[in-house]
Amino acid sequence: MLKVPEHQVAGHIARDGKLGPLVDDEGRFFKPLQGDSRGEHEAKFYDSFSSNKKVPDHIHRYFPVYHGTQLVEASDGSGKLPHLVLEDVVSGYSNPSVMDVKIGSRTWYPDVSEEYFKKCIKKDRDTTTVSLGFRVSGFKIFDHQELSFWRPEKKLVLGFNADGARSALRKFVSSNSSADSNSIPNCAFASEVYGGILTQLLELKAWFETQTLNHFNSCSILMVYENESILMKGGDDAQALLRAQVKLVDFAHVLEGNGVIDHNFLGGLCSFIKFIKDILQSLDERDDETDTSQLENGN
Amino acid sequence: MLKVPEHQVAGHIARDGKLGPLVDDEGRFFKPLQGDSRGEHEAKFYDSFSSNKKVPDHIHRYFPVYHGTQLVEASDGSGKLPHLVLEDVVSGYSNPSVMDVKIGSRTWYPDVSEEYFKKCIKKDRDTTTVSLGFRVSGFKIFDHQELSFWRPEKKLVLGFNADGARSALRKFVSSNSSADSNSIPNCAFASEVYGGILTQLLELKAWFETQTLNHFNSCSILMVYENESILMKGGDDAQALLRAQVKLVDFAHVLEGNGVIDHNFLGGLCSFIKFIKDILQSLDERDDETDTSQLENGN
Structure with a gap:
C-alpha cells in the first residue's frame, strides 16, 4: 500500500488529487517521472551514477539508494505511471526534523531555453x-513543547533574506517553540546535530573540489535528524541517537561535467x-561567556 | 614622466587619445578614477582594505600596494584628473608574461540596475x-623563438570556450611559438610557474573560505612571471628567477560581505x-610515459 509521504518538505506534494511522490512501509520512495523528459533524465542519472565505480563509496552514501523504475498507480488517479524507486531517507525515523536546502547561486545552466532561464533567474x-x-526550500521541525511538527508556509520560506535563512537554521536545531517568531532559538541540539552535519558537508566539499563527472544544477541537500530520542535518552548516547544525516536529492537537471x-x-x-x-561558533562563544561569568561570580 | 604601461593586458588602454592607466619609472601605476562613481568606490575600497588589520599580512601581499590618490595629467589630454596611485605589479620584470583572469560565474550582483544586469549577464x-x-580577459606571452611578445586579439580571447581557455593556459607557460595555433604547447615552464602559482592560489582559497569582509565582484587574478631569466640561467636558480606571482586587481565593484x-x-x-x-598533472603523466617507454626500450 502506497501513501503520501509524511515528512516531505519541498517539491510537488501528492495531495488533493495532485501528482507527487508516494512511500511504502518498507522504506521505499516512489517519485513519478516528470513528463517533460526531466523524469527520464533523472532516471538515467541514477542509473549510471549509482553504479559508477569512479564515485567513492563514502560519497555514494550521500545519495538515496536507487531501485530502478516501476509502474505504480499515480497519486492523481491518472492510472499507472512510471516512478523512480528510491530509498525513503526518513523511513527509519519516528519524528524527524527535515530541511531541504537548494544549493548553488543559480538554478539555470548553459543552453537552457530563454523561457526557463527567465523563470529561474527571477526566482x-x-x-x-x-x-x-543557497536557498532554504522548506523544512519541518518537531516541536518539543507542542509535541507536534511545525512547518512554515512555502511563501514564508521563499521570502527569507540572509537573516531569515540564518534564523531558520538556528530554529531547526532548537527545542523551544518554533512557531513563536518572538522566541530566541535556544540551539539546544546545534552542537550534536550541526557537528555531525558539518563533518558530512566537509566530506562532500572535498569531493566537489575535484569531481568533474557531473554538475548538480538545482540539486538540494536534505538534512534529517531525530529529536525525540535525545529527550528520551540523552546522556552519552545522545549523539548516536540523533542520527543527523545529509543526503543529496533532486537530479532532474544534472549535466555532464566535461572536465570542469x-x-x-x-x-x-x-x-x-x-x-x-557560524552557529557552532556562536555556541562556543556563549559557553565562554558562561565560563567567564561563573569565574566573575567566584564559582 | 608618465607613460603608457607596456604590459597591460586588459581594461581601458591609454592609447590613441583615450583615457587609461599610466606608469612612472619608479614602479607606480596611475589608474584614472572612473567617472560614474566606480572610481571613488575603488579608492574607498583600497583606502579601508589596505589598512584593515583583520586581513592577514600574507593576504595583503596579494593586493597591489596603495599610495592614495593624486591629480595627474590624464592620458586623453583632458587635463589633470584624480588617479589611484598603486604599485606597478610588473615594474620589476624585463619581459613578463602576463595573464588577466576575471574570476566568478557572474560579474553582476544583487541590487544593480537592470541595464547593468543585462549587459553583464549577456557577456x-x-x-x-x-x-x-572564470574568463580569460587578456594575456601576453614572451615568445622565445621570435624574441618578442605575442598578444592575442581581445575578440579572440573573449570568444574562448572551455578548450580555448585550457589551451591558452597551456600556451601561457610554453616556450614554443604561441602565435602558431597549430603548434602543440610544450608547457616548458608549467611545472615551475604553475607550481608557484598554485601555492598562492591555495592560500587565497583558504582565506576566501572564511572571509566575509568583502565580495570581490568582477575582480581579476593577474598572473605574472618572467621567462627570460630561465633561458639565461636555468638550473637550480630557475624557480627563484621565474618569480611567478599572483595579484588581485580591479575593485570597482567590491561590496561589503555582511557576514556571507x-x-x-x-x-x-x-x-x-x-x-x-590538471595541467600540472598532465606533466606528471607525460613524465610517467617517458619513464615507461625508457623502461620498455631497456634504458
Whole structure:
C-alpha cells in the first residue's frame, strides 16, 4: 500500500488529487517521472551514477539508494505511471526534523531555453540563491513543547533574506517553540546535530573540489535528524541517537561535467558550510561567556 | 614622466587619445578614477582594505600596494584628473608574461540596475564566465623563438570556450611559438610557474573560505612571471628567477560581505585551480610515459 509521504518538505506534494511522490512501509520512495523528459533524465542519472565505480563509496552514501523504475498507480488517479524507486531517507525515523536546502547561486545552466532561464533567474534573485549561494526550500521541525511538527508556509520560506535563512537554521536545531517568531532559538541540539552535519558537508566539499563527472544544477541537500530520542535518552548516547544525516536529492537537471568542476554547487556549499560553522561558533562563544561569568561570580 | 604601461593586458588602454592607466619609472601605476562613481568606490575600497588589520599580512601581499590618490595629467589630454596611485605589479620584470583572469560565474550582483544586469549577464553567458566560473580577459606571452611578445586579439580571447581557455593556459607557460595555433604547447615552464602559482592560489582559497569582509565582484587574478631569466640561467636558480606571482586587481565593484562569504569568487577560484592542477598533472603523466617507454626500450 502506497501513501503520501509524511515528512516531505519541498517539491510537488501528492495531495488533493495532485501528482507527487508516494512511500511504502518498507522504506521505499516512489517519485513519478516528470513528463517533460526531466523524469527520464533523472532516471538515467541514477542509473549510471549509482553504479559508477569512479564515485567513492563514502560519497555514494550521500545519495538515496536507487531501485530502478516501476509502474505504480499515480497519486492523481491518472492510472499507472512510471516512478523512480528510491530509498525513503526518513523511513527509519519516528519524528524527524527535515530541511531541504537548494544549493548553488543559480538554478539555470548553459543552453537552457530563454523561457526557463527567465523563470529561474527571477526566482534566484527573489530568494537568497544569488546572495547566499543557497536557498532554504522548506523544512519541518518537531516541536518539543507542542509535541507536534511545525512547518512554515512555502511563501514564508521563499521570502527569507540572509537573516531569515540564518534564523531558520538556528530554529531547526532548537527545542523551544518554533512557531513563536518572538522566541530566541535556544540551539539546544546545534552542537550534536550541526557537528555531525558539518563533518558530512566537509566530506562532500572535498569531493566537489575535484569531481568533474557531473554538475548538480538545482540539486538540494536534505538534512534529517531525530529529536525525540535525545529527550528520551540523552546522556552519552545522545549523539548516536540523533542520527543527523545529509543526503543529496533532486537530479532532474544534472549535466555532464566535461572536465570542469561544479563551481556553482561548490561555491554555494562553502557558503552554507560557513553558516553552519557560524552557529557552532556562536555556541562556543556563549559557553565562554558562561565560563567567564561563573569565574566573575567566584564559582 | 608618465607613460603608457607596456604590459597591460586588459581594461581601458591609454592609447590613441583615450583615457587609461599610466606608469612612472619608479614602479607606480596611475589608474584614472572612473567617472560614474566606480572610481571613488575603488579608492574607498583600497583606502579601508589596505589598512584593515583583520586581513592577514600574507593576504595583503596579494593586493597591489596603495599610495592614495593624486591629480595627474590624464592620458586623453583632458587635463589633470584624480588617479589611484598603486604599485606597478610588473615594474620589476624585463619581459613578463602576463595573464588577466576575471574570476566568478557572474560579474553582476544583487541590487544593480537592470541595464547593468543585462549587459553583464549577456557577456557572462557569451564567455566562459557562466560555464567555467572564470574568463580569460587578456594575456601576453614572451615568445622565445621570435624574441618578442605575442598578444592575442581581445575578440579572440573573449570568444574562448572551455578548450580555448585550457589551451591558452597551456600556451601561457610554453616556450614554443604561441602565435602558431597549430603548434602543440610544450608547457616548458608549467611545472615551475604553475607550481608557484598554485601555492598562492591555495592560500587565497583558504582565506576566501572564511572571509566575509568583502565580495570581490568582477575582480581579476593577474598572473605574472618572467621567462627570460630561465633561458639565461636555468638550473637550480630557475624557480627563484621565474618569480611567478599572483595579484588581485580591479575593485570597482567590491561590496561589503555582511557576514556571507564570497561564494561567487570562491567557486570560480576553485574551478580555476582545477584547471591549473590538471595541467600540472598532465606533466606528471607525460613524465610517467617517458619513464615507461625508457623502461620498455631497456634504458
